[in-house]
Amino acid sequence: MQFATRRATESDADAIAEAHRDSIRSIGPWFYPPDVVDDWQDGLTGDVYLNAMDSGEVFFLATGTVDGENVVLGFSSDYRIEGATHGMSVYVRGVAARRGIGSQLFALAEAHAVEHGATSIEIAASLAGLEFYRAQGFVETGRGETRLMSGGSIACVFMRKQLK
Numbered sequence: 001m002q003f004a005t006r007r008a009t010e011s012d013a014d015a016i017a018e019a020h021r022d023s024i025r026s027i028g029p030w031f032y033p034p035d036v037v038d039d040w041q042d043g044l045t046g047d048v049y050l051n052a053m054d055s056g057e058v059f060f061l062a063t064g065t066v067d068g069e070n071v072v073l074g075f076s077s078d079y080r081i082e083g084a085t086h087g088m089s090v091y092v093r094g095v096a097a098r099r100g101i102g103s104q105l106f107a108l109a110e111a112h113a114v115e116h117g118a119t120s121i122e123i124a125a126s127l128a129g130l131e132f133y134r135a136q137g138f139v140e141t142g143r144g145e146t147r148l149m150s151g152g153s154i155a156c157v158f159m160r161k162q163l164k
Contacts (some may be wrong), residue, residue: 001064001099003073005108008059013046015072016059019093020044023074026094031127032154039152040126048149056080060108062101066093076105078112086118090132106136110163119164124156137161 008016021041028037049059057079064073074092081087088109092102113121124146125133134140138159145153 001073001096001101003062003064003096003101005060005062005104007108008049008053008061008075010050010053012059012061012072013049013053016049016061016075017044017046019072019074020091022093023091023097027097027128028126036152036154039148039150040154042152043149052077052079058109058112060105060112062092062096062105064096066095074101074105076102076109078109078116078118080116080118081122084117084119086113086116086121088113088121088123090129102132103136110136114163119162121161121163123159125159126154126156130157133159133161 021044024037024041028040032040053059057077059075059077061075062073063070073096074090076090077088079087090102090106090109110121123133123138138161140157141160142158144156144158146156147153
């Protein structure tokens with residue numbers, strides 16, 4: 001699958017939301033029951049990403065063609081948690097999974113974090129993303145739950161990657 005990457009702009013917010021929901025709907029059911037998948041995607045609208053951008057979160061996109069239509073295949077983000085600790089996320093549509101797209105998106109977000117003084121990245125990985133993040137050099141620091149946009153919660157694995 002051919003794809004191109006770039007930094008996202010505000011005009012991409014709705015397309016990011018659609019790619020995020022697609023990732024959850026197509027990959028999430030392998031790891032979570034239907035009610036959790038529904039809660040996970042609930043409330044993910046373009047406004048979520050616009051607000052995140054306004055708060056300083058930076059997004060990167062992979063775009064390509066699916067069924068003759070140019071779409072966002074996936075995205076990554078980088079944001080500062082506190083001091084030199086950053087947070088990150090990577091989501092890829094089911095049709096684009098396991099093709100190197102997530103790894104390239106992760107590399108863009110990680111490079112951005114390093115450029116902006118990050119010495120570590122901390123995440124709450126979904127069970128669906130656990131092996132991906134391990135492959136990117138993260139180590140597990142604990143297990144628990146994290147709060148979803150819908151107000152529900154989801155089982156996750158807390159992970160950390162030292163950068164320097």
